Amino acid sequence: MGYRAPVGDIRFALEACAGLWSLKSRFSDIDPDLLEAILDGAGALASETLAPINRSGDQAGVTLKDSIVTAAPGFKQAYIAFRDAGWQGLAADAAYGGQHLPRAVALAVFEMIHSANMSFGLLPMLTLGAIEAIEQHGAPDQKALYLEKLISGEWTGTMNLTEPQAGSDLGALTTKAVPQADGSYAITGQKIFITWGEHDLADNIIHLVLARIEGAPAGSKGISMFIVPKIKGEDGARNAVRCIGLEEKMGIHASPTCTMAYEGATGWLIGEENKGLAAMFTMMNAARLNVGLQGVAVAEAAYQKALAYAQERKQGGALIIQHPDVRRMLTHMRAKIQAGRAICYATAVAADGGDKKREDLLTPLAKAWCTELGVEAASLGVQVHGGMGFVEEGGAAQFYRDARIAPIYEGTNGIQAIDLYGRKLLSDRGETMHALIADAREAGAALKKAGSARLVIAADALEEATTYMLSATRDDALVGAFEYLMLAGDVASGLYLARGIANAQSQAAMTKEIIAEQTALFAYYAEAVLARAPARLSTIQIGLAALRAGVGI
């Protein structure tokens, strides 16, 4: 059995946990009927079109010849189906053909796409980033030129940050931009790890490129963002940008990871000079949420495959799902997946609702906590399969390979931890975090169901950890930052899960059976995850001095 969209779990996370309907005043078009139609349509695309080419795409991979990248068989037809149904523009500006629905709704669609085919999902995900960057930072003529075709899916987008020598340190990048007489810039340099940087699925590719204008200040204060289209104008002239290499990766084989050479390519400045990093960050925030969602999505795919295997695979006389340990693994997967969903959809609803502080706080949690979940669940999925999990034919192995990229790209999870500490916690001396902790305590205290006391205790631990993080030296705090992020993720997910159970009572779509099942999942989650959250404190407080023996210095 292939992937089937878990509409019930998604709707519970979206409507009950994240509170989608609180957005009604801002997004008047969305109603339960439309939501259902969207989820059904996207579910069909995912199951019928994208999932069937997931393994074949893994096997075929992509090819590069004479700067032309050819996608795996079936991907072009799938992209046309995706494009023609209008999925790209769900949350985009109506003035350029978008449907102006909440991003949270678009996120649900992307969850299904990523579950069915993570390699494919990266293409519209990157386009979404380009759309948002141009919506927020583009000049009117740039919007007019690019938005409609990106929103329709006719063109696709990319993000060009990383350079061979610079990795996560964007301040070190050296790609040059030389002003030209016509107001454009000549862009020269090399970018690596460019997802879907070149392909044959769309007529044009709009690259958003970080580069340094001649004479700009050194470091991160001298970086500007440019639009560099693959095809320059209506005459179809090719720009001086090409793919000169593909990475041979462990997973997401059907997604081309390109090395791009810019050889005096024509680019146009977007946003202000030397403010490129800030512009790229707005784009990256959305992308980080989407990558976190990939963690949830690949975990869901792994869960479904493992559940189906356990339900059909006999050992001796009994199905392996009869084994308590197999049930434990499956329950663990589903409970954590639902927790990850709660974080992701709550982040999106915060963004849609204009609660910028909560959105910013939750974004690194969504990215890091959920991508760690992706790896954990994919690994459990392999384990449920036994020997067949290690054999590629079984399909579980692909999820394990694919899932591993998500903790790395769009800012490693270590970078997310630094972001949470520096940009989110220190910046307001813990105010936003304390609001989250208060919400979690309140939700836990109000729920009065099995497990809700665990949430309160975990929130207390997060408070203690927050006090530590705010008072520790920077180095000591950074040693604990990853674990602190994980603890915050535990608490945030617990908060939204608990809130979901409370909210569901008053939501028409939530039947007694649904509420009972989600309450049971929460109870498991509380005992298996929240109960262990306070123990993270010891790791958080370990301090830099404790690490010397591990690195020999």
Added chain:
Amino acid sequence: MGYRAPVGDIRFALEACAGLWSLKSRFSDIDPDLLEAILDGAGALASETLAPINRSGDQAGVTLKDSIVTAAPGFKQAYIAFRDAGWQGLAADAAYGGQHLPRAVALAVFEMIHSANMSFGLLPMLTLGAIEAIEQHGAPDQKALYLEKLISGEWTGTMNLTEPQAGSDLGALTTKAVPQADGSYAITGQKIFITWGEHDLADNIIHLVLARIEGAPAGSKGISMFIVPKIKGEDGARNAVRCIGLEEKMGIHASPTCTMAYEGATGWLIGEENKGLAAMFTMMNAARLNVGLQGVAVAEAAYQKALAYAQERKQGGALIIQHPDVRRMLTHMRAKIQAGRAICYATAVAADGGDKKREDLLTPLAKAWCTELGVEAASLGVQVHGGMGFVEEGGAAQFYRDARIAPIYEGTNGIQAIDLYGRKLLSDRGETMHALIADAREAGAALKKAGSARLVIAADALEEATTYMLSATRDDALVGAFEYLMLAGDVASGLYLARGIANAQSQAAMTKEIIAEQTALFAYYAEAVLARAPARLSTIQIGLAALRAGVGI
């Protein structure tokens, strides 16, 4: 930089933690000079011969044509080097050419081999299993016929258990053995997942095969073990056994995983009729320890690669090892690796010393705890590399793929948890476990170093968990069994690490610097792992009823 044998850490685990020299009265040949010579020699083989063909073997894989399996380039030469140096027979019976050294010493050699090349290591590891089975269960003429050539490495061995319909449930196997007039049996059936079941590195392959003699009782009580050599006699006649397929796996590509067809092959009963499962278990116990060691070994390889990358990779101006989060990951890896080593070597020393109860108790811990460590550390190794970790060229990805098999084969870790619960805990109502707990408390209380109190608290938690496991219903206990095993592994590793620091004071080879470094590693381990062990209790006690929501039943 390639793999370099971590002789210091291995010796600390072997001599100080596991107490190798307590075996002096049983193994008079071993002394510090010989140990050093062995570790140096094996280290050189690992670094210079096996590590260099690890990635090339991963890429080339193995091929099957006309029932002939050809190993990856370089493997034959490497095997000859291994064989000619006499490594196979280190712990084997001196009467057949072995050196009768402690198994713990042979284990140290195998650790290096597995670190350098896990695919390669499986071949002598399986041969070791065949040697032990024939040593323990073979008739004198069988010993005479097979042992010398297996011990010299001239021939290799395999274990043939799994069948397509039977997975972990050996009672369901159907391979038939029909008695022949000459006292042999005609073996007919199909076996899957047979590691190094066919290859071109040795003149003969000795298969140990589980099968059912005509008329034997159903289930696990009707299974016998047979010796089925690939080449039947001195005339070179080929037996009716052949490889009919190779699995396409996620990792250990250079190790052929064969489907073997027995078509009336000539086999000889080894051990008693219908007692094959018991015989196979003695063989599997050693193999389980060796698989646990693979977890440690692949973790060590991942650690070394990640450390080297962090020390040479600059980002902006600084090496990435300067990042506190990178140091945290590396320290976590090294500390847990040393903990895993302590379990594995302590298991071997218990076996060598005739402490059967402790050996049996530790074996599932070694297998499961250490293979989970292998996956965790390999994943962290990928993470330290950032984007390069996901690119195959970087090499970290291979460890992540290779490591994933170890929690599955030789009895999944779920099976190990059942083994710990049923065969080790229930069988003596916790007596052996309580002895371990008492040792851990004593070692913790005696140490009086940073972290030692954590060990005592973890031991208390294990006692509480043990009480629960002994009183819970079987189903509830089995839900908690995996987590219980993990907790027992935390405590056992803590015990041997703490004991190691205490023992080291009186051992000549252990300098002040070594002791200080290992003490610091233990302190980290106590805060990052042992401090969190008690929190496992909530998961252990979760019970079957809590799992319904996860599996929809």
